[in-house]
Amino acid sequence: MKKFILSVGYAFKGLKHAFATQLNFRIQVSVALIAIAMGLYFNISNTEWHWITLCIALVLMMELFNTGIEALVDLVSPQYNKLAGHVKDVSAAAVLIVAIFTLVTGTIIFLPKILSLIHAA
Numbered sequence: 316m317k318k319f320i321l322s323v324g325y326a327f328k329g330l331k332h333a334f335a336t337q338l339n340f341r342i343q344v345s346v347a348l349i350a351i352a353m354g355l356y357f358n359i360s361n362t363e364w365h366w367i368t369l370c371i372a373l374v375l376m377m378e379l380f381n382t383g384i385e386a387l388v389d390l391v392s393p394q395y396n397k398l399a400g401h402v403k404d405v406s407a408a409a410v411l412i413v414a415i416f417t418l419v420t421g422t423i424i425f426l427p428k429i430l431s432l433i434h435a436a
């Protein structure tokens with residue numbers, strides 16, 4: 316049990332480190348909070364909450380993996396290395412894919428609600 320609590324502590328240490336050092340992670344957390352506020356405002360359905368929370372989890376998870384991979388590349392290859400560059404680029408591409416998926420999902424869920432709010436005004 317003590318080992319489990321320690322592991323959770325290390326995970327929170329990682330979160331704190333990513334938040335303190337990564338501007339992108341702070342932006343993504345802010346966007347996630349805005350999405351949650353919009354979900355509450357528009358009173359979205361359970362299914363829509365599932366999609367929104369899935370997107371939030373995927374984006375934050377991919378950014379954390381990307382941060383870890385970047386740190387590992389910098390550790391093992393501080394000098395310019397073509398392969399090291401590829402590793403970072405591919406890792407960044409994974410974040411991009413999830414970001415596009417999130418943008419599409421957010422648009423499908425929120426755009427009709429925003430438009431009907433505008434029309435009702």
Ligand SMILES: Nc1ncnc2c1ncn2[C@@H]1O[C@H](COP(=O)(O)OP(=O)(O)OP(=O)(O)O)[C@@H](O)[C@H]1O
Pocket residue numbers: 337385388392393394395396397399400401403404407
């Ligand atoms: N050691 C390296 N060898 C070759 N190319 C690299 C190396 N380090 C970085 N690059 C290239 O520069 C790009 C940007 O790298 P960088 O480490 O600045 O990442 P970043 O996405 O700007 O991350 P952050 O700003 O969060 O540190 C990489 O995607 C890669 O193309």
